[in-house]
Amino acid sequence: MTTKTVAELLAQNVTTQDVTVKGWVRTFRANRFIALNDGSTINNIQCVVDFENFDEALLKRVTTGAAIHVTGELVESQGKGQSFEIVVKTLEILGDSDSESYPIQPKKHSFEFLRENAHLRTRTNTFSAIMRLRSSLSFAVHKYFNENGFYNMHTPIITGSDAEGAGEMFRVSTLDQKKPPLTEDGNIDHTKNFFGKDTNLTVSGQLEAETYAMSLGKVYTFGPTFRAENSNTSRHLSEFWMIEPEVAFMDLAGNMDLAEDFMKSVLSYILDNNQDDLEFLEKRLLDDEKTKPQLERSELSLIEKIKFVVDNNFKRVSYTEAIDILRNCKPNKKKKFKYIINEWGADLQSEHERFLVEKHFKCPVILFDYPANIKAFYMRLNEPDNEGRETVRAMDVLFPGIGEMAGGSQREERLDVLKEKMKALDISEEELWWYLDLRKYGSAVHSGFGLGFERLVMFVTGMGNIRDVIPYPRTPQNAEF
RNA sequence: UCCUCUUUAGCUCAGUUGGUUAGAGCAUCUGACUGUUAAUCAGAGGGUCCUAAGUUCGAGUCUUAGAAGAGGAGCCA
Secondary structure (H helix, E strand, C coil), rough: EECCHHHHHHHHCCCCCCCCCCCCEEECCHHCCCCCCCCCCCCCEECCCHHHHHHHHHHHHHHHHHHEEEEEEEEEECCCCCCEEEEEEEEEECCCCCCCCCCCCCCCCCCCHHHHCCCHHHHHHHHHHHHHHHHHHHHHHHHHHHHHCCCCCCCCCCCCCCCCCCCCCCCCCCCCCCCCCCCCCCEECCCCCCCCEEEEECCCHHHHHHHHHHHEEEEEEEEECCCCCCCCCCCCCCCEEEEEEEECCCCCCHHHHHHHHHHHHHHHHHHHHHHHHHHHHHHHHHHHHHCCHHCCCCCCHHHHHHHHHHCHHHHHHHHHHHHHHHCCHHHHHHHCCCCCCCCCCCCCCCCHHHHHHHHHCCCEEEEEEEEHHCCCCCCCCCCCCCCCCEEEEEEEEEEEECEEEEEEEEECCCHHHHHHHHHHCCCCCCCCHHHHHHHHCCCCCEEEEEEHHHHHHHHHHHHCHHCCCCCCCEECCCCCH
């Protein structure tokens, strides 16, 4: 008699002799009904105990959180909440759970409390659903790229270049922190460090991914990324997972096509494969919204929102067009924005992005061709427009409720232009010699983007705080677990 | 980093102009009941009121500093 998962048993739907299942007790009602969950599905299986025929001391140990092993018969349920249930023949306690101290009670908990108990929070319906969806999404990412001719590459996590310009970095060092070796002029002597130079945790695998795109053609990385920014928001983590495809001979239009196709593909995978968990989270959100005033409630349910993205084209808008829309929109004219849009060249704030996505277009938006001076050095410079304004082939994919889901660009492939840009921004040529080599030998048009995996999980699960879609969130002042 | 708010029982929260023994619901425990599914009914236990200093006859309540958490902003993915 092999142990089956709850998911397998519930899928069976026929009376079966001699089934065995192991899991954790969610509730034990009326000294008779055990709701058992083993993580294989959002659903519990009900195990019915004829308490008169069981040792009372044994039944006392069936507490919330205890691990148990049940054998019995799968039968049609007499109750209304489930179609099948197990009539228990034998019951074994595998691991007790002291109900006085076990933090996860059979009641609603706040997400803040569960964050402090992150090691146990996946024993709740909401977090088990989120993490199953996260796993499924991760698989869908690899599946998409694999089926579309991409190679997966692992870019280094410890990086020697600090020129990526994507934010503050975490230093990696083996030097004695109290007495670091010093050079003659009193600075820390990094030649004595483990790698013989100053090293950091990566903020992006893009530059390394470019090198592989320029030989393997279509590549992607999907790995951990670290930012030491002191940003305390519900959309930022110090450690997060980023998806970065990079493709040779692809221009910005192709990049937009890729980003849109990729997102639609992984979202529809989730719709096809994770219905139970999505329905549970959708219901949770609906209940949550009932407590909100009518105005703040969203027009679409969770599943409808995902379907909407899958079924509708992303709106592609140039920065210049976006500025025109924003300059003439009501909140700008009535000075409702904190930052009023007057001039071409202003950086868009999240209030402007939100207006475009949530009020004006009401669908995902790809903004492209940004002013050159507000974007990174490696982005492909356009010809100046007829008013002489310089833009780069950058793009941002904006999602309702999330904001910036992905950011990317066509890369500057012309050696002289790139060198000039680096000089202007004071970026060392010596340090990025290998990056410049790509432009020296067989340079070609190429493009890519970076997508924050947790932001995607937020969109799919409808969770409002990024700390609730990663197992152990790393944020400023917090590295518990 | 900036702005705002929060911190009281295991959890979620009340706590009046500063006043004597700090409350509720849920959870837990004990008992009753037994086809329940947010089980029900009765009872019980459970407190460093975030920390430190101060004002006061007296501080959960007021002041100052600090810590932690949340929301928003900036930065970004």
